Amino acid sequence: MITRLLVANRGEIARRVVRTCRALGVSPVAVFSDPDAGAPHVAESDLAVRLPGATPADTYLRSDLLVRAALDAGADAVHPGYGFLSENADFARAVLDAGLTWIGPPPEVIAAMGSKVEAKELMAGAGVPVLPELDPAEVTERDLPVLVKASAGGGGRGMRVVRSLADLPAEIAAAEAEAASAFGDGTVFCEPYVERGRHVEVQVLADQHGTVWAFDERDCSLQRRHQKVLEETPSPAVDEKLRAALRSAATAAATTIGYVGAGTVEFLLAPDGQFFFLETNTRLQVEHPVTECVTGLDLVRWQLAIAEGARLPATPPPARGHAIEVRLYAEVPAEGWRPSTGPLHRLTLPGQGADDSTSTVDSSVVEFQAGEADHGLRLDSGIVGSTVVGTHYDPMLAKVIAWGPTRTEAARRLAAALAGARVHGPATNRDLLVRVLRHPAFLAGDADTAFLTSHDLTAPLADRRAQELSALAAALADAAANAARARVQPGVPAGWRNLPSQPERKKYQAPEGELEIAYRVDRDGLTAEGFSDVALVEHGAERVVLDVAGVRVPLSVTAYGDEVFVDSALGPVALRRVPRFAEPGEAVAEGSLLAPMPGSVVAVEVVEGDQVHSGQSLVVLEAMKMRHAVRAPGDGVLRALRVAVGDQVDAGTVLAVVS
Structure with missing residues (x-):
């Protein structure tokens, strides 16, 4: 025991x-x-x-x-x-x-599945469909496009899609380097790349007595950089006949290798309905909560019970309803999924208190899947408020999971929870996730592995007007906070005069550029430039209510130093106060290329004096276990190079100067 x-x-x-x-x-x-x-x-x-x-x-x-x-x-x-x-x-x-x-499973099983090349050979021998392996040195034009993969890899690392033979050597070299850094093994191989394929997988649970459970499939097709972003069960692309075939193949795979414990057999589903073995993950998966939600099981509890020698019942419990999980990453989707860092001040779902930022809304897995009202949301996170998001580890902040009787209800519930969440800190992919969950193609079940590259969903939820209104609310809340702190006549609005005077002016950096707010609050109410249809209903240090063309809009304002987060039904907006006077020495030379994040310089691909073109990779940084190319913003000459391989840089460090 x-x-x-x-x-x-x-x-x-x-x-x-x-x-x-x-x-x-x-x-x-x-x-x-x-x-x-x-x-x-x-x-x-x-x-x-x-x-x-x-x-x-x-x-x-x-x-x-x-x-x-x-x-x-x-x-x-x-x-x-x-x-x-x-x-x-x-x-x-x-x-x-x-x-x-x-x-976990026996070491021999882990070793057998640890090499994707050997694993495919074992699965082929067991009658499980596999894609042919291609020797990178023998790939021809007829084989294109191909997928370069790390034999010991996972999580999208060491993986590249190649559509031109001319690009193959460089992509193989990059994949080998990334795989060696992430896994200590730079071995790569190639296989045919299936266009518009779907990534489906089957959770298995096997005891030490020969019983194997294979659950309904999870669909993990929505990915960025070959890494999963959204997972759901069951898959909208799988019917009962295909579901039975997938479960049968997964059972055969687990039985063939003598699997014990929790694991996942992953498949690539082609548009014509054929499926092919990808790999077996000999561990618990990040997306295991969706299976827990539809079955009522605690898979970790079963892992421990199996290790103690417990027997599984003959058949698993039936699945009920639909569950969807999204991964909330600290990253900027519009900038090539650039990771973001810094303090996470708050992360709460609607209905949670400010101090309850990382516990599940309902921590009981069984109640969670069975309820249809209060138990349909779950938040799994490894962080709490004031945690600093650094560069050493994966950028995932949390997993948010929703269950519903139908797929549509689960998607709607999850989208609403994300849109209403308080996410105060580094930039995240939250807005993109909401747009995905509300996209007609996703709701129709048409989301393959190319979904995020074929649909531009990087625009913020709050449009330009919403950002302007949020900035106005931030300025009013700031004025209320200053008034409350005043030693003389506390509570009197800042800038208040008996007679009309010059407006108060405040500047904020918003997602779509700098905003200047000019306003005045007097006995006649609010007067603000550019807001002729806006009236002030209520304003305090943390809550502002505006009447916008007859519609009342409450906005919650939370400030952390110069960072200001405004949450409302218009969409969440992150602002940064712009000081009235710039600090000496803040300016950088024109044409300077700045590090977009903290990281380690792993490659410098140019030398001073080189002619460079727009979009050319100049410096490669490694952060959060991924490599990110910093590219030239335009054509020009590399006038100065300020870093070398091995340097550690902070966000904003000048890497090079192009003019």
Whole structure:
């Protein structure tokens, strides 16, 4: 019987495992790197062991440190979560060799599935359909387009679509470098690229006595940079006949390799209805909550029970309703999915309190899927307010999940929850997710892996007029806050005069450019330039109500220093106060190319004096486990190069000057 469990992971999945430990009476043990010393998963565990260092290579990827931590803490089992060493056969062996219980399949199974090349050969032998493997050195024009993939990869890393033979060598080299950095193995291979394919997968659960459960499929087709953004079950593209075939193939795959525990068999579904084996994930998946929501199961609870030798019933519970999960990332979709960093001040769904930013709205999985009113939303997150989003780890802030009796109801519920969420901090993909969930093509079930490249959904939810109204509300709230703090005549509006005077002026940087608000509040009410149809109903330091052409609009205003977040039915707007006078030394030389985020310089592809063209990659930064090319903003000559490979840079650092 497991009594104390070390969670060899961090963030959201660590908190998820801890939650089940609490329900079972198992004592959870956390591990943490130096940046994670104050993380929620540490505070919520009974014991915690420091892993000295900051990078994954020095901490969460050190199997020796993790095993030692488990032994020092008196744990009798290790749960690897997902990512990091969750699919590392050597780590599983080290855990077992130390006399600990491994929460996962046998090391031999992990090793067999760890190489995509070997895994495809095993599946082909079991009668599971597979795409042919192509030797990168032998790809011809007839084979195009092809997909370059990392043999030991996952999460979109080391993956490239190639449509021209001329591009193949460079893309292979880039894939090898990214794979070596992420997985310590730069081996890549090629396979035919299926246009407009869908990514579907089957959750399996297998005990030590030969029983295998294969659940209804999850559709994970909506992706960016080959990484999942939205997952749902069941898939709108799968009928009962295809569903049965997918479950049968997944069962055959699990049985062939002697699988034990929770895992996922992933398939590529072609437009003609054919499907092909992609890989087997020998761990819990990020998207496991959607399966929990439609079945009422706690998959982590079953992982622990199976490790203790429990038997599964003959058949799994039937699925009911529809569940959709989205991944809220700290990134800027309109800028090539550039990751964003900084303090996350608040993350709450409608109905949550300000201090309840990371617990599920309803933490009971069974009640969650069974309810149709208050239990249809779930928030799984590894962060709390004031957490600083850095560059060491994945940019996912949270998973937001909705259940509904139908797909339409689940999508509507999730879109409304996201649109009404308070997300105060780094830029996120929240607005894009809402637009996806409300898009006619998505609602019709027509979302393949190219959906985000074939539909431009990067515009903010708040249009230009909504941003202007939000800036006006921010200015009024700021004035109310200043008045409340005044030592003389507190409460009198700033700028108030007995006689008409010059308007108050405030500037804000908004998503679509700088806004200047000129307004005056006097005995006749609000007068604001450009807002002739707007009247002031109420204004305080955190709430402003405007009458816009006869429609009352309440706006919530929250300020953190110069950052101001305005939430309303018009759409959420993040603003930054622009000082009236610029600080000396803030200006940079014309043509300067600035680092869009903190990161490490991993490649410099030009030298001073080079003629460069618009869009050309000049410097490559690595942050949040992905590589990002910084490109020339226009044609010109590289006048200065300010960085070298290996440099660590902050956001805003001048990398080069082009003129």
